Amino acid sequence: MNNFFNIQLIIEWVLLIAVQVLVLNGIDYLQLGTPFLFILFIINLPTDMNRIALLVTSFFTGLVIDTFSSTPGIHCAACVLIAYLKRWICKALGPSDALSLTPSFQTFGQSRYLQYAFAMVVIHHALFYFLESGSLNQAGQLLLRTAEAILFTMLLIFSVEYFKYRHSINDR
Amino acid sequence: METLIRFFVIFKTFFVFVLLELVSLVLYFSFNSFQHGQYLNASNSVAGRIYEFRSSITDYIELGNTNWELARENAMLKTQLYASNKALEYFREDSTYAKRKKVAEDNNYSFMSARVVNATFTKAHNYLTLDKGSAEGVRPEMGVVCQAGVVGIVSAVSEHFSLVIPVLNVSSRISVKVKDKSQTGTLVWKGDDYRYASLEDVPSYIPVAKGDTILTSGYSSIFPEGIFVGKIIKNERGKDQLMKLNVGLGPDFSKLVYVDIIDFKNAEEMKKLEKEGTNNE
Numbered sequence: 081m082n083n084f085f086n087i088q089l090i091i092e093w094v095l096l097i098a099v100q101v102l103v104l105n106g107i108d109y110l111q112l113g114t115p116f117l118f119i120l121f122i123i124n125l126p127t128d129m130n131r132i133a134l135l136v137t138s139f140f141t142g143l144v145i146d147t148f149s150s151t152p153g154i155h156c157a158a159c160v161l162i163a164y165l166k167r168w169i170c171k172a173l174g175p176s177d178a179l180s181l182t183p184s185f186q187t188f189g190q191s192r193y194l195q196y197a198f199a200m201v202v203i204h205h206a207l208f209y210f211l212e213s214g215s216l217n218q219a220g221q222l223l224l225r226t227a228e229a230i231l232f233t234m235l236l237i238f239s240v241e242y243f244k245y246r247h248s249i250n251d252r
Numbered sequence: 253m254e255t256l257i258r259f260f261v262i263f264k265t266f267f268v269f270v271l272l273e274l275v276s277l278v279l280y281f282s283f284n285s286f287q288h289g290q291y292l293n294a295s296n297s298v299a300g301r302i303y304e305f306r307s308s309i310t311d312y313i314e315l316g317n318t319n320w321e322l323a324r325e326n327a328m329l330k331t332q333l334y335a336s337n338k339a340l341e342y343f344r345e346d347s348t349y350a351k352r353k354k355v356a357e358d359n360n361y362s363f364m365s366a367r368v369v370n371a372t373f374t375k376a377h378n379y380l381t382l383d384k385g386s387a388e389g390v391r392p393e394m395g396v397v398c399q400a401g402v403v404g405i406v407s408a409v410s411e412h413f414s415l416v417i418p419v420l421n422v423s424s425r426i427s428v429k430v431k432d433k434s435q436t437g438t439l440v441w442k443g444d445d446y447r448y449a450s451l452e453d454v455p456s457y458i459p460v461a462k463g464d465t466i467l468t469s470g471y472s473s474i475f476p477e478g479i480f481v482g483k484i485i486k487n488e489r490g491k492d493q494l495m496k497l498n499v500g501l502g503p504d505f506s507k508l509v510y511v512d513i514i515d516f517k518n519a520e521e522m523k524k525l526e527k528e529g530t531n532n533e
Contacts, residue, residue, distance in 0.1 A: 102306050114374075131265045139272045146279075148299050150372070150379045150415070153279030160276060164269040211280060213376050214422070218444060225374075 089125075093141070096121050101148045113209065113229025116155075117236045118145055122163055123200050126182045127170050131163075138163035151212060158208040162200045169199045185245040197237050198230075205230050300413035303370040303381060318509070361476045363512040364388065366396075369413070373420050373505040376443040380404065380416040384513060390414045395474040395514040401502025402426065402481045403511050405474055414513075419481075420446050420505055427472055428481050431465040433458065439466070439481060439499065446505050449482065451497035460487055466499050473519040 100118040107114055122138050142159035146152050170178040173196040174188050181187040188196060209226040216222070260267065311318075370381040384390050386409045396403040396416050404418035405426070417424050419441055426439040428451065437454040454460060464484045470477025486498035516522075 101302065106306070106310070132268050135265070135268050135272055139276070142276070148302070150377075151375075153276040153281075156276035156279065157273055160269060160272045164265075213443070221444065 092124075093121055097141070097144060100145060105149055113205075113225040113227075113232065115229055115232035115236055116145075116204065116208070117233060117240070119159065119162065119200065119204050119233075120197075120237055120240060122159060122166070123197050123237070124183055125166075127167070127174075127179050128181075131167065134163050134166070135160055154208055154211045157211060158204045161207055162204045165203060166200065169196055173199060185241050186248065190245075193241065194234075194238065197241075198234060201230055201233050201237070205233065300369065300381060300383075300410065304383060304413075307367070307369045314509075362515045362517070364390070364515060366390075366414075366511055366513050368508045368511060371418075371505070371508055373418075373446040376422050378418055378420045378446075378505075380418055380508065380511075382406075382414045382416060382511065382513070383412065385409045385412040385414050387411050389515065390513055391519075393474060393519070394516070396511050397475070397479055397514060398503050398508060398511045400480070400504070402468060402475065402479055403503055403505075403508065406513065418505060419449055419501060426475070426481070427469045428466050429469040430454075430458075430460055430484075431467050433460075433464075435460075436469045436471065437497075447501060448485070449499045449501055451484070451499050454495060454497060456489070456495050460484060460495065460497055462487055473516050473522045475514065476516075 096118045100116065104115055104117055118141065121141060122134075125134060125137070138159040139156055142156035145155045149155075167179070170183070174181070174183070174192055178188065183193060183196065185193050187193075205226050209222055209229065210216075213222050364384060366382040366384040368380050369383050370379075372378045372380075380396075380403070382390075382396070390406060390409050392406050392409060394406045396406060396418075402419065404416045404421070404424060406414050407417045408415040419426065419439065422441060422443045424439075424441055427436060428439045429436045435454060435458045437451045439449055440452055441449045451460075451466065462484055466481040466484065468475040468477060468479040468481060480502050482499040482501045484497055485500040486496070488496045
């Protein structure tokens with residue numbers, strides 16, 4: 081929290097939003113679910129950040145994405161939920177000192193990080209696609225789309241994090 | 253009192269969480285009640301401009317396909333032109349075609365071309381964003397069609413963009429009729445497959461066959477009469493004795509690029525009259 085408005089976080093935020101809006105939101109083909117890579121921002125925020133600041137940041141991130149995809153309130157609700165649950169998910173799935181780290185492959189370890197990210201993605205996508213469909217009339221199709229989107233998002237998160245990890249090793 | 257304040261301070265994170273979730277849900281429910289949330293959708297000018305920028309890039313990627321389609325369309329039009337030139341020789345002033353054309357002109361319909369800059373078709377509430385807005389004369393409740401049939405109805409406009417509720421939106425209702433039968437019905441979408449919609453409010457004693465053509469009814473000021481909507485592809489009697497009519501939609505909503513917005517010049521007057529009429533009752 082000590083350096084919340086740091087420039088790297090802001091650049092990351094803008095990049096993730098841009099990729100989400102300009103590229104990923106366009107992936108609608110084959111009736112697959114849309115991957116939501118932008119929640120990586122919420123996943124990777126430092127765990128020792130003030131929780132109210134975390135909630136408000138997540139809310140506005142969701143609001144921006146909502147504005148671009150005409151899904152008012154849906155991303156907001158899903159993002160605020162994972163931001164609220166983040167602390168406990170970190171405690172349960174992260175390393176013992178998880179609450180003083182910035183989540184990444186390096187700090188969490190690959191398998192723990194992926195478990196933690198998976199839990200966050202599942203909760204976000206489940207709530208998002210449930211609210212988005214507005215009912216449980218097409219439960220089978222809803223589950224299928226949610227599962228596809230979760231897989232897709234996890235694949236993207238893995239690629240980004242792996243790239244960052246290799247990059248940081250080469251830098252050393 | 254002090255305990256109460258302490259209680260709030262201890263659980264402040266939880267209360268902020270609940271508050272933000274409530275705000276989200278209020279946004280969610282108020283937008284779905286039609287035409288609200290004018291600013292929080294893809295027709296607001298910032299989002300519209302960014303989407304226009306995106307489609308200015310992706311349009312180039314699609315250029316090959318578009319070219320091919322244009323060439324094919326050209327060929328088709330040439331064939332049609334030849335055929336209609338021949339047919340024209342036999343036309344007389346009092347033919348049904350001439351009559352229909354005159355009705356359309358009398359009713360003051362005009363068409364305005366627009367480009368789709370953003371579209372979804374896999375959700376339950378789908379929307380299209382067009383690059384024409386109030387500055388070009390687009391108003392809410394104008395009809396939108398494309399070459400292959402009816403697309404939807406304009407729901408909100410900003411200065412240079414407009415948001416369309418297409419047939420592919422569970423809250424869309426369009427008045428249609430079966431060709432050559434005077435029976436009208438309502439076209440709705442169940443939120444499943446973007447190629448099909450359902451026809452409702454048709455009494456079960458009306459014989460509707462597979463392959464029957466569905467056209468707009470012209471009972472509202474939005475669409476003129478007789479615009480192609482789709483063809484019946486399934487007619488089955490359900491358990492409740494009501495006919496289940498599935499309509500294969502004309503336009504391919506996954507590939508919409510250019511559409512026409514229909515401007516009915518006398519829409520205001522017609523609506524005013526209808527409102528006055530019902531008020532006087």
